[in-house]
Amino acid sequence: DAKTTQPTSMDCAEGRAANLPCNHSTISGNEYVYWYRQIHSQGPQYIIHGLKNNETNEMASLIITEDRKSSTLILPHATLRDTAVYYCIVRVASRGTYKYIFGTGTRLKVLA
Amino acid sequence: GAVVSQHPSRVICKSGTSVKIECRSLDFQATTMFWYRQFPKQSLMLMATSNEGSKATYEQGVEKDKFLINHASLTLSTLTVTSAHPEDSSFYICSARGGLPVTEQFFGPGTRLTVL
Numbered sequence: 001d002a003k004t005t006q007p008t009s010m011d012c013a014e015g016r017a018a019n020l021p022c023n024h025s026t027i028s029g030n031e032y033v034y035w036y037r038q039i040h041s042q043g044p045q046y047i048i049h050g051l052k053n054n055e056t057n058e059m060a061s062l063i064i065t066e067d068r069k070s071s072t073l074i075l076p077h078a079t080l081r082d083t084a085v086y087y088c089i090v091r092v093a094s095r096g097t098y099k100y101i102f103g104t105g106t107r108l109k110v111l112a
Numbered sequence: 113g114a115v116v117s118q119h120p121s122r123v124i125c126k127s128g129t130s131v132k133i134e135c136r137s138l139d140f141q142a143t144t145m146f147w148y149r150q151f152p153k154q155s156l157m158l159m160a161t162s163n164e165g166s167k168a169t170y171e172q173g174v175e176k177d178k179f180l181i182n183h184a185s186l187t188l189s190t191l192t193v194t195s196a197h198p199e200d201s202s203f204y205i206c207s208a209r210g211g212l213p214v215t216e217q218f219f220g221p222g223t224r225l226t227v228l
């Protein structure tokens with residue numbers, strides 16, 4: 001029951017902005033979009049989340065289209081340490097709680 | 113803040129034995145904990161959701177008698193893989209979520225299980 005699709009991999013030059021797209025065309029009105037990243041053999045790290053407004057924090061910006069069918073995670077100045085797998089996640093209500101449905105992830109490689 | 117630990121980080125066991133993995137929230141009370149499994153080069157798949165003091169809710173296709181989950185306190189959940197077989201070899205990751213207003217899950221570092 002995958003709810004998101006992402007490109008398998010992307011490269012980005014160090015110091016440039018990395019723009020990671022995600023399609024979630026079947027998202028429901030009250031389902032949030034979350035982004036995490038996973039560096040090899042570690043647990044995922046929270047980046048940002050949003051519902052319908054654009055969001056920004058110290059790590060990244062999240063741009064959600066008006067119809068909410070897609071979003072883009074922006075790392076404004078990518079560094080080598082940003083090399084990781086980035087997961088676009090839809091948070092769904094399930095049996096009295098909320099659970100994450102992970103996408104397949106985008107493997108971002110930041111090049112020196 | 114919001115640190116989740118797992119123990120052990122790596123375990124190797126013989127086929128047929130049981131393995132217990134602990135997940136702890138170190139600096140917050142976790143009302144809900146989640147267990148995921150990740151095979152090499154694949155995404156995380158949710159196995160089960162547990163609330164403190166309640167029975168775990170398992171995802172479709174996950175055998176509850178094979179993957180025993182106990183969430184006895186607000187800071188500890190355990191996953192026991194019973195009668196482990198080589199196909200159970202995987203990376204097991206837990207996450208924890210506290211109460212509102214924080215809504216995100218915080219993930220542990222994962223446990224690499226290898227069954228010989």
